[in-house]
Amino acid sequence: MSEMKKVAVIGGTGLIGSKAVKLLQEAGHEAVAASSRNGINAYTGEGLIEALAGADAVIDVSNMMSFDRQALVDFFSTSSRNLTSAGKAAGVRHHVVLSIVNADQIEANPYMAGKLAQEDAVALSGQAYTIVRATQFHEFIETLVGAYAADRVVNVPDIDFQPIAADDVAAALVEAAVGEPKNATVDLAGPERATLESFIRAYLGSKSDARPVAADAAVDYFGAPVVAGSLVPGGDYIKGRVTVAEWLKA
Ligand SMILES: NC(=O)c1ccc[n+]([C@@H]2O[C@H](COP(=O)([O-])OP(=O)(O)OC[C@H]3O[C@@H](n4cnc5c(N)ncnc54)[C@H](OP(=O)(O)O)[C@@H]3O)[C@@H](O)[C@H]2O)c1
Numbered sequence: 001m002s003e004m005k006k007v008a009v010i011g012g013t014g015l016i017g018s019k020a021v022k023l024l025q026e027a028g029h030e031a032v033a034a035s036s037r038n039g040i041n042a043y044t045g046e047g048l049i050e051a052l053a054g055a056d057a058v059i060d061v062s063n064m065m066s067f068d069r070q071a072l073v074d075f076f077s078t079s080s081r082n083l084t085s086a087g088k089a090a091g092v093r094h095h096v097v098l099s100i101v102n103a104d105q106i107e108a109n110p111y112m113a114g115k116l117a118q119e120d121a122v123a124l125s126g127q128a129y130t131i132v133r134a135t136q137f138h139e140f141i142e143t144l145v146g147a148y149a150a151d152r153v154v155n156v157p158d159i160d161f162q163p164i165a166a167d168d169v170a171a172a173l174v175e176a177a178v179g180e181p182k183n184a185t186v187d188l189a190g191p192e193r194a195t196l197e198s199f200i201r202a203y204l205g206s207k208s209d210a211r212p213v214a215a216d217a218a219v220d221y222f223g224a225p226v227v228a229g230s231l232v233p234g235g236d237y238i239k240g241r242v243t244v245a246e247w248l249k250a
Contacts (some may be wrong), residue, residue: 006030007177008055010042010083011062015139016098020059022161025139028176033057035062042079048086056178057094058087064114072114077121084125084145094181095129096173097122101187101233103133119185124245128181134169135162135189135231138247141203144196148219148248149211154204156196158215162191162232165247168240187237192244199244206248 007024011017012033024031032051034040040047042062052058058223060083064075084095103115122129136144141163158216172188197215220226 004028004030005178006032006054007057007059008032008034008036009042009065010040010051010058010060010079013037013059014063015137015166016149016170016173017059017061019166020061020173023170023174027174027178034082043075044082044094045082045086048082048091052083052090052092054088055087055090056090057096058080058092059177060095060097061173067110069110069113072110073117076114076118078119080121081125084127084128084129088125088127088136093128094177095122095125095127095178097129097131098173099131099133099168099185101133101135101154101189101237102230104222105227105230106224107200109222111222112224125212128183130179130182130205132169132173132176133187134172135164135233137169138163138165138190138242141199141244145200145203147222153215154200154211155212155241156200156206156213157218157219157221157226158217158220159196159226159234160193160198160229161199162193164188165242168242172238172240180187186234187233188240189233189237190240190243193232203248204242208231 009017009020012021013035021033034051040051099115099119103112107110117130168172201213
């Protein structure tokens, strides 16, 4: 086992955060599961000094759901500035943050604008960091179905997709956090690249939902024009292991 580390997981009660906390503990590290309901608030700064005391690394997987661009930019940039400055004061050596592949290419999407502001705040903080940009999670396919389904048909953007299992994301974050800071961005994607349409069809098929699925060039991606290739890595990336079929089966 590598040297035992203490890692504060901001958003440690969420989908990815709870998995990261479990993996850290299973590997013999000490994990702090930080979230606002536990009195540790990245946005207001409440409880950060105590949560980060003695930590070697921070994994930031906190989240805010909104369609308001300004609110998202404010949440992600303010939280990152608070976390990195509290981290520096506490002697934290490495700030790891989870972002989204090609966050800089879909800025018309308000959520991506928030994630880009988060990345910028971390990169400019002076704190040693690794930005892990993941593709959409397998779990996000259900959100996409909800967003694009009509009564009788599901029309989705005509775009390539390469989703990754939350388990693989958590494992990559833990590996990054116990390793050395890269002071750079790394991409992370699932094992299969295909059209979004085909993944939606597989998901609906597993639920015995017979609605037809079609790729439609006129359908946008959450309010932003579809940019070809913008949901998949353009260069090297870390590849997750769990396929959508395996995840659906589990
Ligand atoms: N969904 C995708 O496909 C996808 C793809 C790539 C990257 N990501 C990124 O993955 C990250 C994690 O997503 P997730 O699905 O695991 O999120 P999630 O399940 O919604 O969990 C969010 C966590 O953040 C905490 N939180 C919210 N506001 C906070 C604050 N002010 N201070 C401290 N903690 C706070 C929440 O707990 P409390 O409510 O107690 O505060 C919760 O523990 C997000 O940053 C997202 O951008 C998502």
